[in-house]
Amino acid sequence: xxxxxxxxxxxxxxxxxxxxxxxxxxxxxxxxxxxxxxxxxxxxxxxxxxxxxxxxxxxxxxxxxxxxxxxxxxxxxxxxxxxxxxxxxxxxxxxxxxxxxxxxxxxxxxxxxxxxxxxxxxxxxxxxxxxxxxxxxxxxxxxxxxxxxxxxxxxxxxxxxxxxxxxxxxxxxxxx
Amino acid sequence: xxxxxxxxxxxxxxxxxxxxxxxxxxxxxxxxxxxxxxxxxxxxxxxxxxxxxxxxxxxxxxxxxxxxxxxxxxxxxxxxxxxxxxxxxxxxxxxxxxxxxxxxxxxxxxxxxxxxxxxxxxxxxxxxxxxxxxxxxxxxxxxxxxxxxxxxxxxxxxxxxxxxxxxxxxxxxxxxxxxxxxxxxxxxxxxxxxxxxxxxxxxxxxxxxxxxxxxxxxxxxxxxxxxxxxxxxxxxxxxxxxxxxxxxxxxxxxxxxxxxxxxxxxxxxxxxxxxxxxxxxxxxxxxxxxxxxxxxxxxxxxxxxxxxxxxxxxxxxxxxxxxxxxxxxxxxxxxxxxxxxxxxxxxxxxxxxxxxxxxxxxxxxxxxxxxxxxxxxxxxxxxxxxxxxxxxxxxxxxxxxxxxxxxxxxxxxxxxxxxx
Ligand SMILES: Cc1cc2nc3c(=O)[nH]c(=O)nc-3n(C[C@H](O)[C@H](O)[C@H](O)COP(=O)(O)OP(=O)(O)OC[C@H]3O[C@@H](n4cnc5c(N)ncnc54)[C@H](O)[C@@H]3O)c2cc1C
Numbered sequence: 001x002x003x004x005x006x007x008x009x010x011x012x013x014x015x016x017x018x019x020x021x022x023x024x025x026x027x028x029x030x031x032x033x034x035x036x037x038x039x040x041x042x043x044x045x046x047x048x049x050x051x052x053x054x055x056x057x058x059x060x061x062x063x064x065x066x067x068x069x070x071x072x073x074x075x076x077x078x079x080x081x082x083x084x085x086x087x088x089x090x091x092x093x094x095x096x097x098x099x100x101x102x103x104x105x106x107x108x109x110x111x112x113x114x115x116x117x118x119x120x121x122x123x124x125x126x127x128x129x130x131x132x133x134x135x136x137x138x139x140x141x142x143x144x145x146x147x148x149x150x151x152x153x154x155x156x157x158x159x160x161x162x163x164x165x166x167x168x169x170x171x172x173x174x175x176x
Numbered sequence: 177x178x179x180x181x182x183x184x185x186x187x188x189x190x191x192x193x194x195x196x197x198x199x200x201x202x203x204x205x206x207x208x209x210x211x212x213x214x215x216x217x218x219x220x221x222x223x224x225x226x227x228x229x230x231x232x233x234x235x236x237x238x239x240x241x242x243x244x245x246x247x248x249x250x251x252x253x254x255x256x257x258x259x260x261x262x263x264x265x266x267x268x269x270x271x272x273x274x275x276x277x278x279x280x281x282x283x284x285x286x287x288x289x290x291x292x293x294x295x296x297x298x299x300x301x302x303x304x305x306x307x308x309x310x311x312x313x314x315x316x317x318x319x320x321x322x323x324x325x326x327x328x329x330x331x332x333x334x335x336x337x338x339x340x341x342x343x344x345x346x347x348x349x350x351x352x353x354x355x356x357x358x359x360x361x362x363x364x365x366x367x368x369x370x371x372x373x374x375x376x377x378x379x380x381x382x383x384x385x386x387x388x389x390x391x392x393x394x395x396x397x398x399x400x401x402x403x404x405x406x407x408x409x410x411x412x413x414x415x416x417x418x419x420x421x422x423x424x425x426x427x428x429x430x431x432x433x434x435x436x437x438x439x440x441x442x443x444x445x446x447x448x449x450x451x452x453x454x455x456x457x458x459x460x461x462x463x464x465x466x467x468x469x470x471x472x473x474x475x476x477x478x479x480x481x482x483x484x485x486x487x488x489x490x491x492x493x494x495x496x497x498x499x500x501x502x503x504x505x506x507x508x509x510x511x512x513x514x515x516x517x518x519x520x521x522x523x524x525x526x527x528x529x530x531x532x533x534x535x536x537x538x539x540x541x542x543x544x545x546x547x548x549x550x551x552x553x554x555x556x557x558x559x560x561x562x563x564x565x566x567x568x569x570x571x572x573x574x575x576x577x578x579x580x581x582x583x584x585x586x587x588x589x590x591x592x593x594x595x596x
Contacts, residue, residue: 070471071464073218075235092232094222097493101502102464103547110543112500 001084001145004122004129006056010139011048013055017131017140018044024130025123026111040113045120046131047107057131057140059120060107062086068119071102076117080124087121178203178243179477180262180272182252182418184213186463187447188278189236190470196244198475203243205270207262209251212303218463220306221327221334224313233303252279255422257440274477277419277430277438277445278470281412281461288381289322289408296391299408300327309407316404317341320394322381324351326492328409329364333496336371343374343401345381355492355503359515360538363524367499381406412461414449429457435482436473444473452488460490487554493546502546504528504553505536514560516567525567532557542569 019032026042027035035042046059066086069077076093079086088099095115100108108119122142123129132140179195181188184206195204206213214236222228238246251265255275262270283299291297296316298309313319317340321328324346332344346353350361351368365375376396383395384406393400419425424438429451436444436452446469452458469485476482492503499522511528518524523541527534527549534553539546545566552558552566 067464070467073463074216074232094219094228095495096218097495097500097502097543097546098464100543101491101493101546101550104551106545106548106551108547110500112495112498115495 001062002122002142003062003145004059004120004132005141005143005148006058007139007141008050008054008056010137011050011055011057012137012139013048013050013052014136015048016134016136017046017057018048020130020134021046026118040111043109043111043118045109045118047109057135058105058107059131060086060103060122061105062122067102067104068099068108071098073098083122083124085122085124086119087124088117088119090116093117178205178272179274179276179474180204180270181206181276181278182208182262183278183280183447183449184208184210184246184248185217185278185280185447186466187280187449187470187473188276189214190467191276191278191446191474192244192246193236194471194474195477196241199478200243202273202478203245205245205247205272207247207250207252207264207270209249209265210302210304211249213246213248215303216463217301217303220300220303221331223303224306224310224331225334225338225340226310227334227338230307252418254418254420255424257422257424257443260442273442275443276470276473276477277424277443277449278447278466278473279414279418279449280466281448282415283408283412284410285408286322286381286410288384289406291384291386293389294384294386294391295389296404297406297408300331301412309405313340313405318403319343319405319407320345320381320396320401320403321407321409323409323411324348324375324377325354325409325411326352326494327411328407329368329496330494331407331409332368332373333371333494333499336368336373337497339372341374342372343376343396343403344368345376345379345396347378347380349378351375351377352503355506356538357506357513357526360524360526360540363522363540364496364499364501367496367522371497412448416449431457434484435476436469436485437476437482444476446470446473452485454488458488458490460488462490462492465490489550489553491550493543499541500539500543502539502543502550504534504538504546504550507535511535514563514567516569523569525569527563527567529560529563532559534558534563544570 022042022044023032023035027038046057048055048057050056073096074092074094076089093116097110099117100110108117111118132142179202181191192204192206215233219233252262254263260272283301285299289297298305319340320343321332322345332342335342350358351365352361379397381394385393393402416425430445431453432438432445432450434454447466448461490505494501507528511530514527516525525539527537
């Protein structure tokens with residue numbers, strides 16, 4: 001499964017991701033200049049949170065056990081079998097905001113003017129999510145969880161190896 | 177002989193599907209007294225006002241699963257625990273190895289409204305009645321709703337949205353008395369009135385005017401209100417008559433542990449019918465809880481080490497004809513309060529807390545951070561500063577503006593707190 005990874009150390013809080021997400025995914029015109037004049041105002045599915053010192057772009061984590069899915073009162077929320085992404089089927093959403101209330105990360109947003117809930121669907125039908133594409137500092141990246149798992153596995157193996165080599169020596173171990 | 181589930185509502189149907197997934201070798205039989213099952217009860221108001229067509233209501237259709245037997249239109253009349261057998265209304269007996277009781281609630285109908293010979297009175301709970309009401313409203317649009325709880329308020333807002341003349345009657349001095357503080361309820365009341373709903377608080381229907389078997393008017397506060405349609409939304413309670421003599425009912429309640437187990441290790445209960453005992457007694461009475469409990473009951477059926485429900489909350493969200501609401505709950509007593517209210521707008525945000533723990537509150541008009549606050553309720557203590565940070569709305573929408581910078585005029589686009 002591919003997810004959007006966020007790197008807080010690279011995020012400058014410039015909100016370019018928010019602007020382009022709102023324009024590309026929330027507007028009719030799909031152009032930044034025209035989008036701002038649209039009514040209702042386009043809204044982003046990614047939000048930059050934090051302070052000037054530490055900021056981070058937050059969007060749906062596509063939880064494996066997603067509380068939003070269990071809370072949906074209309075059947076609008078659905079997990080796409082192939083990608084594992086949780087999507088809002090806008091034609092079934094009535095904007096009751098129950099999923100908003102059940103998202104522990106606070107990343108499902110009400111869009112009252114359009115009576116739909118907004119959440120990141122990783123730009124499922126686009127080659128690359130727009131936020132990832134426009135981030136000027138590569139603070140957002142599309143990663144494959146399976147690949148990530150491989151990296152983590154290698155790390156775990158090296159830790160085990162270090163422990164094995166240390167044998168029953170006393171004292172602290174330095175892990176790479 | 178496998179698992180039998182009583183009730184094919186939110187809890188029962190989820191339990192059935194989860195059962196088939198978790199225990200594929202176990203056959204599942206679901207029995208429900210309604211002729212149709214597997215629909216979103218929560219969408220009844222939008223169905224009655226014709227915002228939604230019937231096909232949008234169903235979340236389940238009979239598929240070819242020979243191990244899942246759904247019997248609609250059949251009631252369970254009695255439970256014989258000694259022989260692990262149910263007695264059904266079609267005179268059949270149904271043995272079980274495991275039983276999940278998910279029979280939900282029945283609408284409370286005050287005696288004055290129990291006049292079966294009169295046309296125009298509709299308790300709000302099931303699709304059969306909702307369908308009749310929907311047709312009836314076409315020619316009888318003047319409506320009175322009895323009960324200003326969640327269902328009554330929702331129905332009033334949805335009918336007003338489609339310009340039905342609506343009068344809403346609540347016995348207490350405020351709307352949503354079990355969910356909101358008086359101040360918060362005042363915001364909701366003002367909004368509904370603004371949308372054309374006529375409100376009577378601290379009042380009830382004490383007489384009906386009937387002519388030729390048709391409802392003509394109801395009397396409220398010594399005043400006759402002409403209406404051809406009366407919706408009864410005075411709350412609901414589990415109907416536990418079929419459990420009489422089973423030994424499962426304590427003081428009128430079907431009590432279960434946090435693993436949803438009754439006093440009988442082969443019998444579980446989930447959804448509106450169950451009272452969960454976890455120090456306190458708890459009845460969430462919400463759709464998301466029914467779904468989660470249905471799944472959990474199924475997971476625990478044959479499990480050696482049963483799982484417990486995550487911390488329980490009774491929260492609810494809705495959009496009342498343009499007014500968004502996220503209700504975190506109303507604690508009984510002994511709490512502090514932090515409020516953010518925007519004068520001149522409908523934004524009213526309130527948190528109740530005790531010893532640094534959020535124990536309830538409501539977000540009205542702007543429900544940003546609802547998910548985070550709900551999550552914080554189920555976690556540990558938080559600082560007052562953190563609560564104050566979250567009580568401030570933080571919506572974002574694109575805004576275009578002209579900035580005057582000396583002699584230069586610049587166009588800017590930014591994301592700031594949006595309206596609405
Ligand atoms: C109009 C309306 C709007 C609502 N809106 C919301 C909302 O916005 N948000 C929210 O969270 N909740 C809402 N609710 C509440 C929510 O619908 C319930 O909490 C939920 O449906 C409970 O599910 P359940 O499976 O426990 O019970 P039910 O859905 O009531 O299902 C129980 C089933 O058991 C059957 N049954 C009962 N007794 C027997 C018997 N003896 N034999 C066989 N079958 C039996 C009944 O026919 C019924 O089909 C609303 C409810 C209503 C009525």
